[in-house]
Amino acid sequence: MRFRNLTRRREIGANSYLLERGEDRVVMDAGMHPKGVGFDALPDFGPLPHDTADGVIITHAHHDHIGALPVLMRKQPATPVFMTEQTGEIMSGMLHNSVNVMTSQRMEQGIAEYPLFTHKELDENRAQYIYRDLERPFEIPDTDWKVSLYDAGHILGSTGVMVKEAGSTLFYTGDVNFEAQTISMAADFPTEDIDVLIIETTRGTYERPADYTRKAEKERLAALIRDTFDANGSVLIPVFALGKTQEVMLMLHELHEEGLIPEMPLQIGGLGTKITVLYDHYTDRSRRNYRGFRLLEDVKMLVQPEKRGRRSGPRQFNYQPRTIYCLSSGMMTEGTTSNQFAWRFLDNPRNAVAFVGYTDPESPGYKVRHAKSGEKIKLAANLPPVEANARIESFDLSAHATREQIADYVEKVKPKKLLLVHGEVESQAWFTTRFTETLSSTEIILPDTHQPIDLW
Numbered sequence: 001m002r003f004r005n006l007t008r009r010r011e012i013g014a015n016s017y018l019l020e021r022g023e024d025r026v027v028m029d030a031g032m033h034p035k036g037v038g039f040d041a042l043p044d045f046g047p048l049p050h051d052t053a054d055g056v057i058i059t060h061a062h063h064d065h066i067g068a069l070p071v072l073m074r075k076q077p078a079t080p081v082f083m084t085e086q087t088g089e090i091m092s093g094m095l096h097n098s099v100n101v102m103t104s105q106r107m108e109q110g111i112a113e114y115p116l117f118t119h120k121e122l123d124e125n126r127a128q129y130i131y132r133d134l135e136r137p138f139e140i141p142d143t144d145w146k147v148s149l150y151d152a153g154h155i156l157g158s159t160g161v162m163v164k165e166a167g168s169t170l171f172y173t174g175d176v177n178f179e180a181q182t183i184s185m186a187a188d189f190p191t192e193d194i195d196v197l198i199i200e201t202t203r204g205t206y207e208r209p210a211d212y213t214r215k216a217e218k219e220r221l222a223a224l225i226r227d228t229f230d231a232n233g234s235v236l237i238p239v240f241a242l243g244k245t246q247e248v249m250l251m252l253h254e255l256h257e258e259g260l261i262p263e264m265p266l267q268i269g270g271l272g273t274k275i276t277v278l279y280d281h282y283t284d285r286s287r288r289n290y291r292g293f294r295l296l297e298d299v300k301m302l303v304q305p306e307k308r309g310r311r312s313g314p315r316q317f318n319y320q321p322r323t324i325y326c327l328s329s330g331m332m333t334e335g336t337t338s339n340q341f342a343w344r345f346l347d348n349p350r351n352a353v354a355f356v357g358y359t360d361p362e363s364p365g366y367k368v369r370h371a372k373s374g375e376k377i378k379l380a381a382n383l384p385p386v387e388a389n390a391r392i393e394s395f396d397l398s399a400h401a402t403r404e405q406i407a408d409y410v411e412k413v414k415p416k417k418l419l420l421v422h423g424e425v426e427s428q429a430w431f432t433t434r435f436t437e438t439l440s441s442t443e444i445i446l447p448d449t450h451q452p453i454d455l456w
Contacts, residue, residue: 001019001020001021001165001166001168001170001196001454001455001456002019002020002021002452002453002454002455003017003018003019003020003196003198003419003447003452003453003455004017004018004020004047004447004450004451004452004453005017005421005447005448005449005450005451006018006027006043006044006045006047006048006449006450007043007044007421007449008033008040008043008044008449009449010423010424010425010428010446010447010448010449011423011424011425012064012202012422012423012424013031013033013034013035013036013064014031014032014033014036014041014042014043014064014067014068015029015030015031015043015064015065015421015422016028016029016030016031016043016045016068016072017029017172017198017421018047018048019163019170021143021145021165021166023052024054024140024142024143024145025048025052025053025054026053026054026055026056026057026140026143026145026163027048027053027055027056027057027072027076028056028057028059028161028172029057029058029059029065029066029174030043030056030058030065030066030067030068030069030071030072031043031062031063031064031065031066031067031068032063032064032066032067032068032098033064034063034064034360035360035362037111038111038112038113038114038116039113039116041067041068042067042068042071042116043068043072044449044450045071045072045075046450047450048075048076050075050076051075051076051077051078051079052076053076053079054079054140054141054142054143054145055079055080055081055082055140055141055143055147056069056072056073056076056079056080056081056082057081057082057083057147057161058081058082058083058087058088058091059083059087059152059158059159059160059161059172059174059175060087060152060154060155060157060158060159060174060175061087061090061091061094061155061157061242062094062155062175062242062243063094063098065174065175066091066094066095067095067098068116069081069091069095069125070095070116070117070121070122070125071116071117073125073128074117074121078128079128080128080129080130080141081125081128081129081130082130082131082132082138082140082147083129083130083131083132083149083157083159084131084132084133084134084149084157084159085131085157085282085285086156086157086278086282086286087156087157087158087159088126088129088131088157089278089281090156090157090242090275090278092122092126093271093274093275093278094241094242094271094275095117095122096119096122097241097271097274098115099115099117099118099119099122101335102114102115102116103115104335108335132147132149133149134149134150134151134159134287135148135149135150136148136149137164143165144165144166145163145164145165146163146164146165147161147162147163147164148161148162148164149161149162150162150187150188150189150190151185151187151188151287152173152174152175152176152177152187152189153176153177153178153179153180153181153184153185153186153187153188154174154175154176154177154184154187154243154399154400155175155184155242155243155399156184156243156246156278156279156282156286156288157282157286158174158175158176159174160172160173160174160176160187160189161174162190162194166456168195168196168455168456169193169194169195169196170194170195170196170197170198170455171189171190171194171196171197171198171413172198172199173189173197173198173199173200174200175200175202175399175400175422176189176199176200176400176401176406176409177398177399177400177401178401178405178406178408178409179214179401179405180289181214181247181289181397181399182218182247182250182251182254182289183246183247183250183279183288183289183290184247184288184289184399185287185288185289187401188287189409191409191412191413194413194415195415195416195417195455195456196415196416196417196418196419196455196456197410197413197415197417197418197419198419198421199406199409199410199418199419199420199421200400200406200421200422200423201403201406201420201421201422201423201427201428201430201431202400202422202423202427203398203400203401203402203403203406203427204403204423204424204426204427204428204429204430204431205403205424205426205427205430206402206403207403208396208402208404212396214397217395217396217397218251218254218255218397219260220393220395221251221255221354221356221393221395222255222260222261224352224354224391224393225255225261225262225264225324225352225354226260226261226262227352227391228350228351228352228391229261229262229264229322231350232321232322232350233321233322233348233349233350233351233352233390234319234320234321234322234323234324234325234345234350234351234352235323235324235325235351235352235353235354236325236327236338236341236342236345236351236352236353236354236390237324237325237326237327237353237354237355237356238327238328238329238330238331238332238338238342238353238355238356238357238365239272239326239327239328239329239330239338239356239357240328240329240330240357241270241271241272241274241275241328241329242271242272242275243399244330244356244357244397244399245268245272245275245276245326245328246272246275246276246279246295247397247399248326248356248397249266249268249276249295249299249302249326250290250293250295250299251397252266252299252301252324252326253295253298253299253300253301256300256301262322263301264301264322264323264324265301265302265303265320265322265323265324266299266301266302266303266323266324266326267303267305267317267323267324267325267326267327268302268305268326268327269305269306269315269317269327269337270315270327270328270337271328272326272327272328273296273305276295276296277296279295280294280295280296280297301324315337316340317337317341319341319344319345321350325341325345327341329365330355330356330357330358330359330365331358331359331360331363331364331365331366332359332363332364332365332368332379333363333364333365334364334379334380334381335380338365339364339379339380340380342364342368342379342386343379343380343383343386345390346368346377346386346387346388346389346390347386347387347388347389347390348389348390349389349390349391350390351390351391352390352391352392352393353368353390353391353392353393354393354394354395355368355369355392355393355394355395356394356395356397357397357398357399358398364377364378364379364380367379368388368392369392369394371388371392372388373388373389374387374388374389375387375388376388403427403430403431406431407431407434407435407438410431410435410439411435411438411439414439414441414442415442416441416442416443417442417443417445417455418435418439418442418443418444418445419445419446419447419453420432420444420445420446420447421447428446431444432444432446
């Protein structure tokens with residue numbers, strides 16, 4: 001078995017990996033880099049000849065794991081794509097939204113190659129989607145490879161992937177969370193008889209405080225909301241449409257039910273609403289907390305979102321005091337609802353902004369997150385700078401496992417070979433240092449682009 005890293009750089013980005021054994025080939029994930037533009041945002045599928053893949057396996061529906069799938073499928077037109085049903089249905093909505101975004105970028109930024117795929121192409125691709133249940137082994141056609149999917153605890157439908165071939169076993173974690181979130185249960189991963197482990201290293205540079213608890217972070221968020229309510233202000237929570245929107249909705253419901261935050265309307269919109277519909281659809285058919293709870297029906301604070309067409313563009317929200325706005329994107333990317341709303345929101349000292357997820361250092365959200373009081377911030381090229389007078393706070397409510405949790409898992413598995421992926425060079429360096437001391441018999445590998453690595 002041979003492994004090739006199809007990402008263009010060793011970093012968090014366009015995740016995609018190729019497994020080869022003789023003429024048998026399987027691709028795991030096919031993402032698009034969130035900071036890349038045009039074809040440079042795609043993985044480099046060069047080592048994969050046209051129409052030779054026996055299967056594609058998708059771990060979950062975040063854009064950095066699915067954004068290039070339609071381009072890959074154009075090159076591999078007869079190849080089945082395996083995933084959980086939840087991932088497939090969410091992925092469809094995410095990719096259709098990507099067409100809309102790329103079409104706008106073509107017009108606004110002059111990116112000639114956009115869109116990289118069409119709505120029609122996505123509809124046709126669905127014929128190749130094959131849904132598989134957790135922990136139910138299946139075969140890759142025309143191979144003797146057996147695959148099983150395990151709940152990764154990251155977002156709805158997310159999985160790790162076990163591949164068994166020639167008496168050996170490989171496990172790829174995808175994105176994983178080993179602690180329960182409000183809506184998602186913790187990952188349920190195997191630890192026995194794994195020869196090769198491919199693991200994400202997203203949070204390798206972050207050291208969580210020793211006294212951290214998720215409960216305390218939620219209570220700290222509640223205190224911020226209460227203070228803002230008392231000041232007659234509003235709270236903006238920038239969220240990712242998939243995963244973080246639904247997590248925050250349920251968290252706010254809990255805090256309200258417990259009497260920790262006052263009665264105040266909650267506004268959501270855009271793609272987050274469409275994804276929440278799917279979270280509600282699968283409430284009884286997914287491994288999650290609050291089974292049977294439907295966010296759009298049962299969150300009492302929620303102001304019912306407007307119904308809008310596929311190509312209607314970002315919704316414009318009117319500011320009201322004593323309101324919570326959960327708006328995407330989580331990084332306040334230019335052109336998104338949270339970016340446009342923040343420009344009309346940040347200068348009010350009664351307001352507060354609560355960051356609950358990752359912000360890339362080059363994103364507008366990062367600028368806001370690290371702004372000094374009164375500092376002028378340029379949120380978008382077409383908007384004048386705005387003063388950051390609002391209260392700005394950050395909360396550790398990540399859907400990724402901490403580096404210590406990942407390290408503990410790896411040390412339980414004790415694989416013969418360990419491949420570190422999905423992380424910056426500095427993150428992988430932390431894991432390398434730790435495992436050099438704790439796993440002396442494990443070969444630690446940091447795969448470079450296209451580097452052929454023999455696994456067994």
